[in-house]
Amino acid sequence: MSQLHWYLLVAVLLFCIGLYGLVQRRSLIAMLIALELMLAAISLNVVAITSLAGGDAESATGNVSSAGQVVAVILIGVAAAEGAIALSLFVAIQREVQSINVEDLSELKG
Amino acid sequence: MTGPTLAALLAQFAPLAASAVVLLALRQWPRTAAALAIAGVAVSFAASAWLVAAVAVPGRSLLAQAVFLPLDASHNLAFGVLLDTLSTTMALVVSGITLAVMVYSTGYMAGDPGYARYYGFLALFGWAMQGLVLSANLLQTLAFWELVGLASFLLIGFWFERAAPAAAARKAFIMTRVGDVGFLLGVLLLIRTLGLATIPDVIAAAAPGGALGGRTIGVAAALLLMGVIGKSAQGPLFTWLPDAMEGPTPVSALLHSATMVAAGVYLVARLHPLFLAAPDVMRALLWLAIVTALATATMAMVATDIKRVLAYSTISQLAYMLMGLAAGSVTAGYFHLVTHAGFKALLFLSAGIFIHHAHSNDMREISGHEPRAQRAGVIGLVAGSAALAGVIPFAGYFSKEAILGAVGAGATPLVLALAYAGAALTAYYSFRMVFLTLVPDARTHGLTDAPAHGGTGARTHGRTPGEQAMGATVLVLAALTLVLGYLGPWLQVRLAPGEAVRAPFEFGTGALVALGLVAAGIALAWVEFGRAGAPRIGFLERVPAIARFCGDNWYLDRLYRATVVRWAAALARAAQWNDRTVVDGATDGMANGTVGGGRLLALVQSGNVQAYLTVAVLLLAALAYALGRVTVVP
Numbered sequence: 001m002s003q004l005h006w007y008l009l010v011a012v013l014l015f016c017i018g019l020y021g022l023v024q025r026r027s028l029i030a031m032l033i034a035l036e037l038m039l040a041a042i043s044l045n046v047v048a049i050t051s052l053a054g055g056d057a058e059s060a061t062g063n064v065s066s067a068g069q070v071v072a073v074i075l076i077g078v079a080a081a082e083g084a085i086a087l088s089l090f091v092a093i094q095r096e097v098q099s100i101n102v103e104d105l106s107e108l109k110g
Numbered sequence: 111m112t113g114p115t116l117a118a119l120l121a122q123f124a125p126l127a128a129s130a131v132v133l134l135a136l137r138q139w140p141r142t143a144a145a146l147a148i149a150g151v152a153v154s155f156a157a158s159a160w161l162v163a164a165v166a167v168p169g170r171s172l173l174a175q176a177v178f179l180p181l182d183a184s185h186n187l188a189f190g191v192l193l194d195t196l197s198t199t200m201a202l203v204v205s206g207i208t209l210a211v212m213v214y215s216t217g218y219m220a221g222d223p224g225y226a227r228y229y230g231f232l233a234l235f236g237w238a239m240q241g242l243v244l245s246a247n248l249l250q251t252l253a254f255w256e257l258v259g260l261a262s263f264l265l266i267g268f269w270f271e272r273a274a275p276a277a278a279a280r281k282a283f284i285m286t287r288v289g290d291v292g293f294l295l296g297v298l299l300l301i302r303t304l305g306l307a308t309i310p311d312v313i314a315a316a317a318p319g320g321a322l323g324g325r326t327i328g329v330a331a332a333l334l335l336m337g338v339i340g341k342s343a344q345g346p347l348f349t350w351l352p353d354a355m356e357g358p359t360p361v362s363a364l365l366h367s368a369t370m371v372a373a374g375v376y377l378v379a380r381l382h383p384l385f386l387a388a389p390d391v392m393r394a395l396l397w398l399a400i401v402t403a404l405a406t407a408t409m410a411m412v413a414t415d416i417k418r419v420l421a422y423s424t425i426s427q428l429a430y431m432l433m434g435l436a437a438g439s440v441t442a443g444y445f446h447l448v449t450h451a452g453f454k455a456l457l458f459l460s461a462g463i464f465i466h467h468a469h470s471n472d473m474r475e476i477s478g479h480e481p482r483a484q485r486a487g488v489i490g491l492v493a494g495s496a497a498l499a500g501v502i503p504f505a506g507y508f509s510k511e512a513i514l515g516a517v518g519a520g521a522t523p524l525v526l527a528l529a530y531a532g533a534a535l536t537a538y539y540s541f542r543m544v545f546l547t548l549v550p551d552a553r554t555h556g557l558t559d560a561p562a563h564g565g566t567g568a569r570t571h572g573r574t575p576g577e578q579a580m581g582a583t584v585l586v587l588a589a590l591t592l593v594l595g596y597l598g599p600w601l602q603v604r605l606a607p608g609e610a611v612r613a614p615f616e617f618g619t620g621a622l623v624a625l626g627l628v629a630a631g632i633a634l635a636w637v638e639f640g641r642a643g644a645p646r647i648g649f650l651e652r653v654p655a656i657a658r659f660c661g662d663n664w665y666l667d668r669l670y671r672a673t674v675v676r677w678a679a680a681l682a683r684a685a686q687w688n689d690r691t692v693v694d695g696a697t698d699g700m701a702n703g704t705v706g707g708g709r710l711l712a713l714v715q716s717g718n719v720q721a722y723l724t725v726a727v728l729l730l731a732a733l734a735y736a737l738g739r740v741t742v743v744p
Contacts, residue, residue, distance in 0.1 A: 026720075102719050106716075107717075
């Protein structure tokens with residue numbers, strides 16, 4: 001097991017926890033948090049792979065590329081924006097339906 | 111266009127125009143509607159009279175035809191008129207009788223809610239029959255033939271809100287349709303062989319050495335004859351006519367004299383050379399006619415409804431006309447058609463006067479309502495019955511004499527003997543009708559005296575204009591029965607120049623035998639019904655089984671109900687089952703399947719977003735696994 005594998009294992013764990021939370025929790029807020037976990041797992045993957053798995057620049061120069069870290073930072077920014085939009089939507093939904101439980105939010109049923 | 115052509119078009123289309131205006135625009139104005147319809151038919155009558163004069167020269171005939179739809183080199187659709195003595199005199203008879211019936215109906219139908227509709231249908235009937243009579247080719251004949259059937263359907267079922275007239279109208283339409291299938295096939299056969307089957311072409315093609323072979327002529331004649339049998343109520347297809355009595359009485363007068371039933375006989379006269387070229391068919395027709403004449407005479411001998419007696423007598427007389435035609439004389443058959451039109455219309459219209467007053471068709475009822483107070487009715491009934499029986503100065507004598515002469519010349523002695531027997535029976539049942547209607551039954555008269563008085567009081571107070579019109583029409587027709595009989599030689603010179611001309615008062619053995627038989631028939635009727643203390647029961651009615659047999663159309667209707675009608679009904683039920691179950695089932699199943707399938711698939715639509723998410727993730731994982739496997743393989 002190389003060093004990279006440990007990082008990837010942690011990322012898989014994070015992703016699965018996030019997925020479990022997304023599927024299992026009924027509150028929209030909790031689902032959003034679980035989603036953030038999954039995004040964190042992706043970011044971790046990106047950083048780990050670009051730093052440790054012999055990314056584009058390392059073989060040529062011996063320097064560790066910083067491109068992965070830049071992408072990770074952008075991902076965090078996107079996640080924050082997404083969280084802001086989602087939360088504002090949840091507020092609107094709460095006002096409309098008096099609930100943020102996903103089970104109460106379905107109107108089209110067969 | 112020449113003058114005669116224009117007159118012929120006027121004779122046809124004046125009633126049509128009147129009918130269209132009445133039916134479309136004048137339903138709310140009955141008196142205007144009646145006046146317009148009468149005017150239309152009067153124009154037609156005048157035009158027909160002029161036409162008769164225009165083609166009265168022996169051997170003259172005019173054909174004008176315009177192709178309106180060319181199909182290919184030899185097949186076209188054309189509309190035209192064929193004018194000769196046969197068609198123009200028939201047109202005159204048709205329009206004359208229609209006019210008489212219309213004038214009469216102003217009284218008879220007064221106050222009926224469907225008054226305007228009635229006149230519209232009468233004018234339609236007049237148009238259809240005029241078109242049939244004057245038509246130049248067989249396809250046109252076929253079209254008007256069906257229109258005549260439609261018009262009679264509408265008029266027989268005029269009181270359609272009651273069950274019996276509606277059923278009678280359907281029966282008339284469907285039974286004639288059975289024969290019309292043959293007629294259609296015959297016309298198509300002739301059209302296939304001759305292209306545009308113009309009537310003179312057909313006649314020319316049927317002559318020896320013409321375009322038609324002997325077999326084709328035989329088949330075509332037999333098929334056309336099927337239509338004639340249906341239309342003219344002969345042989346096995348006669349039972350619609352007695353039921354058609356459910357229509358208003360003036361309609362019966364029209365239907366039985368100049369239109370509808372006359373159409374079949376007229377067609378045989380029109381295409382007489384074609385039919386003569388098929389001797390086997392003619393022999394069959396002769397026997398069919400003689401059997402029909404005798405069978406319906408026995409039915410007329412036991413009927414107690416005055417209109418039914420007249421209906422059976424019509425069938426019997428039509429059979430006589432066909433007998434004359436089948437025996438080879440076009441004049442005899444057609445002459446009887448003309449005289450019969452006059453006296454049968456007269457009989458129905460006089461019967462209508464009695465029915466109008468007694469409010470019953472039953473002759474025994476009528477005799478209890480002082481029938482002799484109806485002067486015009488009495489004169490009409492007696493004159494008409496004398497003509498029907500063949501009493502000497504009346505029209506029926508001369509024409510029936512011509513037919514018996516033709517049968518004597520062209521058929522076997524056995525047929526002739528049967529024809530004479532039929533003449534005797536005719537005399538018997540017509541005077542049975544006269545005595546039953548006009549002589550009050552001494553035994554029951556006292557009982558029916560009281561209601562009769564109420565009616566008499568109303569009658570003696572002067573008559574309405576409508577009743578005067580009824581009486582006047584009947585008197586005019588009664589006068590005609592004394593005149594029409596002298597038409598014979600005039601017709602003969604123009605219709606069949608080859609036949610020997612017979613003077614009206616030429617007494618051979620045949621005429622004397624016929625007169626003797628007629629006198630015997632009348633005497634028997636007088637003994638049984640007329641004299642004081644008569645038993646008022648005929649020799650046939652004394653045997654209940656025979657009376658029932660004859661009173662029920664010889665059980666033919668029962669036979670049809672038990673066989674053909676039942677099979678047709680079973681077939682109809684099977685078709686209905688097929689329609690309801692198989693056809694409807696297929697479409698219903700398709701719709702139900704779609705709905706059910708939708709329901710089933712909708713169960714997937716749980717509304718639970720996390721379930722969707724799970725499915726999506728699993729599918730993505732499966733996709734990733736599959737793609738990974740593919741790429742792993744080098």
